[in-house]
Amino acid sequence: MILRPLALRPLTVAVVVWALIALAAPHALQAQVVNEAPPESFDLSLCSKPSVAQSSNPIARDLRTEFRDLVFDFCRVKEDYKEDGFSGMLERQLGTVQDVIVDLFTGRGLHPTIGLIVPEGGTALGAALNDEWHITETPHIRFTTSVEARASASGFWAAGALSHMQFDWYRAHDVGSFRMPQITVAVKHFDLPDMPFFGLGNQTSLSNRSLYKLTETELPILVDFPLAHGLTLSGQVTALYATSDPSTLFLTRFSESSAPGLRSRTTYIVPGLIASYRSPDVLYGLSGDARVSYEYYEALAGGKFTFDRAEARMAVHYGIEDQPFSQATFPYLRSVLGSSRFNIDANLVISDPRAHNAVPFYLQPTLGGGDIHNENWLRSYTNYRFTAPNTVAYGVSYERRLIDPLGFSIFAQWGKTGLNPGDLDFDRLKHSIGIALALRLGGRAVAEFSIAWGGGEGSHTYATGNTNNAIGFGARAAGTVGLRGVF
Helix, strand or coil: CCCHHHHHHHHHHHHHHHHHHHHHHHCCCCCCCCCCHHHHHHHCCCCCCCCCCCCCCHHHHHHHHHHHHHHHHHHHHHHHHHHHHHHHHHHHHHHHHHHHHHHHHCEEEEEEEEEEEECCCCEEEEEEEEEEEECCCCEEEEEEEEEEEEEEEECCCCEEEEEEEECCCCCCEEECCEECCEEEEEEEEEEEEEECCCCCCCCCCCHHHHEEEEEEEEEEEEEEEEEECCEEEEEEEEEEEEEEEECCCHHHHHHHHHHCCCCCEEEEEEEEEEEEEEECCCEEEEEEEEEEEEEEEEEEEECEEEEEEEEEEEEEEEEECCCCCCCCCCCCCCCCCCCCCEEEEEEEEEEEEECCCCHHHHHHCCCCEEEECCCCCCCCCCCCCCEEEEEEEEEEEEEEEECEEEEEEEEEEEEEEEEEEHCCCCCEEEEEEEEEEEEECCCCCEEEEEEECCCCCCCEEEEEEEEECCCHHHHHHHHHCCCCCCC
């Protein structure tokens, strides 16, 4: 098994940053009055969070708030280390160090970002500015924005802006909370110079791997209307422009019939409807979410590439309450068995080209490793391994929290692609099994490293990550507003 260095970087960088902060923190903020009794002798703390001066400029206010929070976090790290040493920090589950990392990489203000743009693109570094423009109840609106750009050493780059507006037109009541209508507007641009393609269908050969350049710009507008009992109805319109520039090797192996849209420059208007459900968040017991969507890809320019697409996905979770280890026996591992969960996932994509039209190969869904949206199906295969207009995938997993913020999971996945919807039966499904380690910040998974095998093509390592408020499927389906990242 060959470990790919680029695939390992997101998790490695995150762990290195964490370690450096932990080592550097004890030397920060060295000021202390001479001949004065240390505050810990009185069980007092010098650390405080002063109020931030009011400002008519929300960006300036958020930057001051971020700086105030980081100063406070480093002060607490120093105090914990001075009082109890490194073992004391472990006993507190590195909570203060986690606060430093969370406030450094997420939330309001200007943050460095680490993560993937797409699989095979290498680790990308950049910066993001997240702002919350209204934080009071008057007027009855919540408006948040995020602007981000990132690039990798291999030439992949992306930039974009995202805004969420939530209105108090009405409030749909869920268990313990209210949800309000929301509008999301974004603009995103991707420049992806070396994307792999193996051919269409479920029986392609690894030896046919060929590269092409994909450039894509999209402008989505999404309106969410929350209903009662976790239901949300959404309408969206997306303007999409995409171009494909295949390599010379690509052109020798594939033609317009085997790779539709070979050298096309397509412009689309894509209206769509979405119905989603998310059960109330529970730590233990049964919960789940589901999403059904329909999109109409109307080709305005670039050729006969108009098609319909329907997608359905669901996830069921069952949380189990475990008894923790005795703190007297394992003083540093008191939350090791605090949370575990079983998951069942399924995803179906059906693409139906209109008469005398085709679906461009670069807009067809993929299975294997990670796809262009950084979703992971059939992880034992290389990224983008199987491409077709129609796909189906299933997965089961068991995950357990370790010492915060680490967790691990074991999983099994099955999937299949098809040139026609009738090909998506249970015959000759591809499969993968594996284990994964996840790093969580601010309640969300920001990096995951997995090793998977099975399926007859060896094993495959995969790493994905996004420090700028990574957002999972459940949050997308719920239609909730928040300080979420562009990518």
